Amino acid sequence: MGQVIRPYQAGDEQGIWQLNTEVLGYAFPYEDTVTKLATLAQDPQHRILVAEVHQQVVGYIHGTQYDVLYAPSYKDIMGLAVAEAYQHRGLGRALLAGIEAWGKETGAAGVRLVSGAERLAAHAFYEGCGYQRKKGQVNFRKTW
Incomplete structure (x- = not known):
């Protein structure tokens, strides 16, 4: 299939933005996505990887450091998306x-x-990858 998993690099912004919009359903402006990627890519607490097929970004994952006062350090998946046409291919x-x-x-x-x-x-995908459900949560947010 010619697939490659590699670190994010400049030029991947359009593909990541499309995945956020089309797969994850987030209507976040393209220009803001570009700015965020430029910032987070320089931060060693974040890791952004892309899946590329024939030089086209068809998936990405964003992980970050997760540290709290009541548990050991983890990595936290902040986003994972694969274009529908490329799902179920590993x-x-x-x-x-x-x-x-x-x-x-x-x-x-x-x-x-x-x-x-x-x-x-x-959820079925994550469980198939060995992830276990831990608890239900309610997400709260306050914006300004």
Whole structure:
């Protein structure tokens, strides 16, 4: 298939923005996505990997350091998306494996993630990759 999992690089912004919009359903402006990627890519607490097929970005994962006062350090998956036409080909598993490897390299106790209650197919995917449900949560937000 000619697939490659690699670190994010300049030029991947359009593909990541499209995945956020079309796969994850987030209407976040392209210009803001570009700015965020430029900032987070320079931060060693973040890791952004892309899945590329024939020089086209068809998936990505964003992991970050997760530290709290009541648990060991983990890596936290902030976003994972694979274009619908490329799902069920191992790209999502390969992207997860990239963040898992980073976690092992840096001494993290594991990888955690939060997935929307309505994303039942994603839940089945994560469970198939060895992730276990830990608890239900309610997400609160205050914006200004």
